[in-house]
Amino acid sequence: MYCLKKIIPAVFIFLIIxxxxxxxxxxxxxxxxKDINLQQKSYNVTVLRKFPHDSLSFIQGLTYYKGFLYETxxxxxxxxxxxxxxxxxxxxxxxRISSKYFGEGSTIFKDKLYYFTWKDQVGWTFDLQTFKQTSxxxxxxxxxxxxxxxxxxxxxxxxxxxxxxxxxxxxTLKTKEVFYKGEAFNFLNELEYAKGDIxxxxxxxxxxxxxxxxxxxxxxxxNLAFLRNELDGSTLAEVLNGVAYIPESDTFIITGKxxxxxxxxxID
Numbered sequence: 001m002y003c004l005k006k007i008i009p010a011v012f013i014f015l016i017i018x019x020x021x022x023x024x025x026x027x028x029x030x031x032x033x034k035d036i037n038l039q040q041k042s043y044n045v046t047v048l049r050k051f052p053h054d055s056l057s058f059i060q061g062l063t064y065y066k067g068f069l070y071e072t073x074x075x076x077x078x079x080x081x082x083x084x085x086x087x088x089x090x091x092x093x094x095x096r097i098s099s100k101y102f103g104e105g106s107t108i109f110k111d112k113l114y115y116f117t118w119k120d121q122v123g124w125t126f127d128l129q130t131f132k133q134t135s136x137x138x139x140x141x142x143x144x145x146x147x148x149x150x151x152x153x154x155x156x157x158x159x160x161x162x163x164x165x166x167x168x169x170x171x172t173l174k175t176k177e178v179f180y181k182g183e184a185f186n187f188l189n190e191l192e193y194a195k196g197d198i199x200x201x202x203x204x205x206x207x208x209x210x211x212x213x214x215x216x217x218x219x220x221x222x223n224l225a226f227l228r229n230e231l232d233g234s235t236l237a238e239v240l241n242g243v244a245y246i247p248e249s250d251t252f253i254i255t256g257k258x259x260x261x262x263x264x265x266x267i268d
Contacts (some may be wrong), residue, residue, distance in 0.1 A: 054082070061146065079097050096256070110167070
């Protein structure tokens with residue numbers, strides 16, 4: 001609603017109805033994504049440890065910052081921010097957003113946590129210490145994943161586009177198309193910027209795409225399906241989702257929607 005103050009009343013009513021009528025599931029990429037040839041994968045993955053993850057968290061975003069994990073979850077009525085001890089998985093702090101919103105990804109940029117929504121085209125910034133809301137921002141697409149490269153905020157919207165956003169007004173500064181073997185590659189989901197590349201979960205797949213930021217080409221597809229063997233037979237576990245980079249150790253924290261564990265992995 002905050003994003004629509006300048007729109008004439010008739011359009012205003014139409015847009016509110018459109019935004020509030022939403023499903024709790026995205027399109028299943030198994031039905032729409034072309035078969036993926038994994039022969040290009042050239043990275044080795046080593047699992048260093050696993051530690052508890054809240055299996056009730058329908059995770060949408062995961063970020064490591066100054067010794068802690070910050071996780072955002074989805075589903076209307078359950079969307080929230082979690083601050084997590086990276087050593088134990090213990091939840092240290094929680095903030096739940098309004099039940100009318102379906103929360104999505106998050107990133108930390110200039111000491112503020114950015115958290116946005118799937119279809120409502122509204123997001124917020126939060127103080128990292130108190131989780132008190134500090135501002136509101138709007139955008140003109142769906143919101144899926146979000147990260148930053150130290151200069152701009154970068155979001156995905158379920159297509160093969162990455163949108164670079166102005167931190168102050170969230171206007172799109174530029175877009176970058178993502179390709180795999182010369183074809184547009186859709187369903188880019190949760191994002192993480194690490195070592196000059198963008199790591200993206202692929203919705204509906206237990207894969208992470210490593211995207212060359214400069215060219216938009218996918219350099220590698222990392223298959224993490226084997227992690228499901230470590231989920232103790234969980235019946236709640238859904239798709240792989242959540243990737244956070246720890247620069248001090250050059251490792252990644254990986255998990256999934258309603259997974260009972262986080263995994264710290266090394267990617268070489």
